[in-house]
Amino acid sequence: MTKPVTGVLFDVDGTLIDSVYLHTTAWWQAFRQYGHDVECARIHRAIGMGSDKILDHLLxxxxxxxxxxxxxxxxxxxxxxxxxxxxxxxxxxxxxRTCAERGLRNVLATSASKPELEALLHCLDADPVIDTVTSADDAGESKPAPDIVEVALRRSRLDAGEVVFVGDSVWDVKAAGALSIPCIGLTCGGVSAAELLDHGAAAVYANPQDLLEHLDEALTTAFRVALTTA
Known part of the structure; x- marks a missing residue:
């Protein structure tokens, strides 16, 4: 199969690293410290937004x-x-590693702060196969605004027409969609396949392993979506 995709943009929290519920608990405790009783379910559904957006969204x-x-x-x-x-x-x-071996450029586009990103990269332990890394500190607004995705494209010198985005939240799907980038959703962050598809995901898989096992299928589907929406 000839793949038109030359780069893959990845969210990190909940997509590559199992951190969504750790964020949820931390936010829940922080809200309680300042007198706000916010349900964990609502916090969980907001994870993926940056801290510049999540407080207005929840409070x-x-x-x-x-x-x-x-x-x-x-x-x-x-x-x-x-x-x-x-x-x-x-x-x-x-x-x-497989994406890199296929000649695809791996770009991390996350709403994490730089200190958090350092911890995530240490856990991921894949620096040799990562081409470009961007964080919330590099963008004016966090997801669902497309700012961080635009920065990732600019720094990696990739065009929106030649990449796919992989993320676990509706905010990832919306940020990618704002730039007409097809988004492959993963349910390992706790968002259902139906919801990701309803918000515009091109395809949905359980986790990175599931995506890896269906990588050709996923890239083909993403390409078809890109052609349909072009």
Whole structure:
């Protein structure tokens, strides 16, 4: 099969690293510290947004922003205590290696802060096969805004028409879709296949291992979606 795709953009939290529920717990504890009782289910569904978006999303745009910086700092501190619990999702490193062996360029486009990204990269342990890395600190707005994806494309010198995005949240699908990039969804972050497809994912797989086992199929499907939406 001749593949038109020359690069793969990956989200990291919940896509390559099993960290979504650690983030959820850290945010839940941070909210409780500042008197906000926010259900874990709502927090979980918001993971994938950056800290510049998640507070308005969960507390309402009309909430008092006086504690916002302290809330973000509390989340960061609480989450940092769980870095030793971070684990690669099944097949994550092998997927990156296989993409590289096929001549595809691996680009990480995450809403994580730089300190968090360092912990994620240490856990992933795949630096030799990663071409470009971008974080929330590189973009004006986090997902679902497409800023981080645009930065990733610019730094990797790839065009939106020659890449696919792999992510686990609806925010990934929306960020990719804003640039007409087909998104392959993974359910390992806790979002259902139906919801990812409803928001525009080109195809959905269980985790990186499942995607690896169906990589040709996934890239073909993504290419067909790209042609349909072009």
């Amino acid at each position: 309402g745009e009309d909430h008092d922003p006086g504690d916002d910086d302290a809330l973000r700092a509390a989340h960061a501190s609480l989450y940092a205590t769980s870095w030793t619990a971070l684990r690669r999702l099944p097949g994550a490193r092998r997927l990156l």
